[in-house]
Amino acid sequence: xAKFTSEELGKQPIGKLLVAQAVPASIGILVMSLNVLVDSxxxxxxxxxxxxxxxxxxxxxxxxxxxxxxxxGVGGSSIISRALGADDKExxxxxxGNQITLTLGITITMVVMGLSLLESIIPAFGGKGAxxxxxxxxxxxxxxxxxxxxxxxxxxxxxxxxxxxxxAMIAMIIPSxxxxxxxxxxxxxxxWGMAGAxxxxxxxxxxxxxxxGYFFFSQYSEMKVQWKHLGLNVPxxxxxxxxxxxxxxxxxxxxxxxxxxxNILFTLGGEAMVAVYAIIGRMLMFALFPVxxxxxxxxxIAGFNxxxxxxxxxxxxxxxxxxxxSVLATVVFIGLMIFPEAITALFxxxxxxxxxxxxxxxxxxxxxxxxAMRWVFAATPIIALQLIGAAYFQAIGKAIPAxxxxxxxxxxxxxxxxxxxxxxxxxxxxxISFPIADVLATIVTGYFLRREIKTTLV
Numbered sequence: 001x002a003k004f005t006s007e008e009l010g011k012q013p014i015g016k017l018l019v020a021q022a023v024p025a026s027i028g029i030l031v032m033s034l035n036v037l038v039d040s041x042x043x044x045x046x047x048x049x050x051x052x053x054x055x056x057x058x059x060x061x062x063x064x065x066x067x068x069x070x071x072x073g074v075g076g077s078s079i080i081s082r083a084l085g086a087d088d089k090e091x092x093x094x095x096x097g098n099q100i101t102l103t104l105g106i107t108i109t110m111v112v113m114g115l116s117l118l119e120s121i122i123p124a125f126g127g128k129g130a131x132x133x134x135x136x137x138x139x140x141x142x143x144x145x146x147x148x149x150x151x152x153x154x155x156x157x158x159x160x161x162x163x164x165x166x167x168a169m170i171a172m173i174i175p176s177x178x179x180x181x182x183x184x185x186x187x188x189x190x191x192w193g194m195a196g197a198x199x200x201x202x203x204x205x206x207x208x209x210x211x212x213g214y215f216f217f218s219q220y221s222e223m224k225v226q227w228k229h230l231g232l233n234v235p236x237x238x239x240x241x242x243x244x245x246x247x248x249x250x251x252x253x254x255x256x257x258x259x260x261x262x263n264i265l266f267t268l269g270g271e272a273m274v275a276v277y278a279i280i281g282r283m284l285m286f287a288l289f290p291v292x293x294x295x296x297x298x299x300x301i302a303g304f305n306x307x308x309x310x311x312x313x314x315x316x317x318x319x320x321x322x323x324x325x326s327v328l329a330t331v332v333f334i335g336l337m338i339f340p341e342a343i344t345a346l347f348x349x350x351x352x353x354x355x356x357x358x359x360x361x362x363x364x365x366x367x368x369x370x371x372a373m374r375w376v377f378a379a380t381p382i383i384a385l386q387l388i389g390a391a392y393f394q395a396i397g398k399a400i401p402a403x404x405x406x407x408x409x410x411x412x413x414x415x416x417x418x419x420x421x422x423x424x425x426x427x428x429x430x431x432i433s434f435p436i437a438d439v440l441a442t443i444v445t446g447y448f449l450r451r452e453i454k455t456t457l458v
Contacts, residue, residue, distance in 0.1 A: 008163055009081075009085070009300060009304035009305065010304055014301070014316045014317050015320055017301055018297055018301065018317065018320055018321060018324065019324075021160075021163075021165045021296075021297030021300070021301065022290075022294045022296075022324070023165075024165040024166045024168065024169035025160070025165050025168065025169065025293040025296040025297050026289055026294070027173075027293075028169035028171070028173060029172065029289040029292050029296070030290075030293075031172060031173045039055075039180065039183060039200075039201070040055070040278070040282050040347055041346055041347055042180075042183045042184075042188075042197075043055060043187070043197050044347045044348060046187045046188055047134075047187065047194065047197070048358050050130050050134065050275070050358070050361065051134050051193075052275055052278045052279070052347065053271055053274045053275045053278050054127065054131050054134035054138055055135075055197070056126075056274065056278035057125045057126050057135045057139075057258075058122075058125075058127075058135055058138050058139045058142060059258070060125060060255035060258035060259065061114060061121060061139065061143075061255065062143060062146050063251065064251050064252060064254075064255045065107055065110045065114060065143070065146045065149075065150065066146050066149040066153055067150075067247065067248060067251035067252075068103070068106050068107050068150055068248060069103045069107060069151055069153040069154040070154065070247055070248075070251070071245065071246075071247040071248035071251070072099050072102050072106075072154050072240060072244050073099060073153055073155065073158060073244075073247075074244055074246070074299075074394065075240040075242070075243035075245070075247065076095045076098070076099040076154075076157075076158065076240045076243075077158050077160065077161035077299070077303075078161075078243050078299075078303055078394060078395055078396075078397055079091070079092075079239055079240065079243070079397070080092045080096065080161040080223075081161045081300045081303030081304045081307060082304070082306060082307030083095065083307065084161070084222075084307070085303070085305065085307025085308040086307045091236075092222075092223065093224065093225055093226070093229050094236055095236050095240065096158055096225055096229065097225045097228075097230045098229070098230070098232055098233055098236050098237055099154055099158065099240065100151075100154075100230060101231075102232070102237065102240065103147075103150050103151055103154045104151070107150040107151075110146075111143050111144070111146055114146075115140070118136065118140065121139075122135050122139060124259060125255075125258060125259050126258075126259070126261075126262025126263055126265075126266055126274055128266060129266075129270070129271055130357070134193075137193075137194040137198065138195075138197060140198075141195060141198035141199055142202055145203075145204075145205040146205070148202075148205040148206050148208065149205040149208070151209050151212065152171065152175070152205065152208040152212050155171070155212035155213075155215070155216065156171050156172065156212065158216075159171065159212070159215060159221075160296060160299065161299075161300050161303070162221065162300075163300060164215075164220065165297065171211050171215070172208075174204075174208050175207050176204065178203055178204040178208075179200050179201055179203070179204035180200075181200075182196075182199065182200030182203050183196070183200045186200050187200070239397075242399040243394060243397060243402070245399065245403065246403045246406050247394075247406075249403060249406065249407055249411075250406045250407065250410070253407060253415070254410065257410060257414065257418070260415065260418055260419070261277055261430070262277070264418065264430065265430065268422070268427055268430070269368075271361060272361045272365060272368075273368070273427070275361060276364075276372055277372075279344060279347050279365065279369050280372055280376055282347075283343065283373060283376075287335075287336060287377070288329070288332060288380070288383075291325045291328050291329050291383065292387075294321055294324050294325040294384075295321070298317060298318075298321040298391055298392075299391055299394070301317045302317050302318070302391075302392055302395040302396065303396065303397075305317065306395065314396075314457055315457040318388060318392055318449070318457075321384075321388045322384050322385055325384030325388060326381065326382075326384040328384075329380050329381050329382075329383055329384050330380075330381045332377075332380055333377060333381050336377045336380070337374055340369070340370035340373040341366075341370045343370075343373065344365065344366055344369040344373070345366065347365075348365060372427075375431035375432055375435065376431055376434040376435070377434075378434070378438075379434070379436075379438035379442075382438065382439065382442045383442065385445060385446050385449070386408075386409060386438070386441050386442045386445045386446075389446065389449040390402060392449065392452070393452070394406070401448060401452075405441075405444070405448060408440075408441040408445065409440075413436070414433055414434070417436055421433050
């Protein structure tokens with residue numbers, strides 16, 4: 001791969017730079033999302049729809065612990081991007097060293113706690129009835145691999161902060177491909193069921209960790225960390241924490257939403273309704289990959305140029321990112337409105353010998369998921385402004401507005417809506433909460449972003 005230094009983030013044309021960063025970011029997210037999607041299809045067809053629901057119960061727990069690494073990564077990477085823009089490499093190195101120490105210490109502690117509280121966590125997140133046993137098997141095995149996931153998520157954001165999106169893309173592709181290959185071997189060939197799905201996921205995390213480690217020890221990385229950089233620096237830890245808390249809070253809210261949604265939907269329609277949400281949850285991860293790719297590409301560009309005080313380039317990067325992401329979001333919206341039945345059918349098995357319970361569950365999911373999907377993605381064309389707006393404040397190191405805007409959709413709007421509307425409209429109230437929250441959060445973000453551009457980026 002050609003040598004690319006972080007200085008290019010402040011030199012190349014914004015449009016060209018955004019595309020160069022966004023394409024590999026989108027490909028990486030696509031492959032990672034396809035991994036989740038195809039993994040669910042394999043599990044649904046080779047194990048059963050209840051198994052999809054079981055994984056959906058475990059995901060918020062494992063992803064929250066993994067997101068600790070993402071939070072430390074994003075918080076530290078904002079500092080690294082601005083430090084590189086200001087040509088302060090020692091601060092960048094110290095920040096990265098502190099990220100490594102924090103990620104290892106916190107995630108290992110969380111895994112120990114998660115395993116000790118297993119019996120209470122799984123039912124709390126909707127792992128009830130027939131879902132409990134397969135969820136317990138999956139949870140126990142996957143949790144051992146979560147520290148590797150956290151280190152990968154942390155390292156991936158630093159790779160992007162260095163302006164190396166192709167390496168970050170490969171780091172996302174490796175665990176996805178590894179997981180799918182192991183799925184085939186462990187589930188289809190060895191018939192290990194939920195344990196096979198869990199081991200495939202864990203091995204994927206380890207493969208990713210090995211590649212990320214290789215990158216930082218190679219000639220391609222600018223992050224030449226020494227032992228002295230691993231010692232915690234209080235000011236740096238404080239800045240990582242304040243900015244990383246934005247990402248962590250977002251993931252914490254996602255986990256809370258899974259907890260609330262799984263329990264509300266279990267009350268409304270049992271395991272089958274949880275399976276409906278599991279499929280929609282996969283599409284929420286998968287379908288918006290190009291929009292998330294643009295958002296990830298935007299972060300280091302905005303952070304570097306802000307650190308270099310090139311405010312007109314920051315302003316142009318905001319406008320360009322919103323335009324690109326909005327166009328892509330509209331294309332995704334059209335596809336989801338036209339093909340929800342075909343998408344739902346991909347997750348459902350029609351193999352002979354299925355139990356009456358599984359057949360009944362499949363029929364319920366096929367009848368209810370397409371309409372729910374249309375409602376959930378109804379406001380997709382406008383979400384780019386909300387995502388880019390919140391990302392901007394995080395990129396430039398303004399933790400409070402970044403936190404408030406990041407939490408606006410899911411925390412301030414969606415959770416109250418999901419607690420109120422189902423009591424009035426039942427199942428429909430669950431699904432219409434999604435677009436209403438999207439609209440409200442976009443309006444709020446648009447207001448604050450516009451004010452920031454007028455007062456700061458002049």
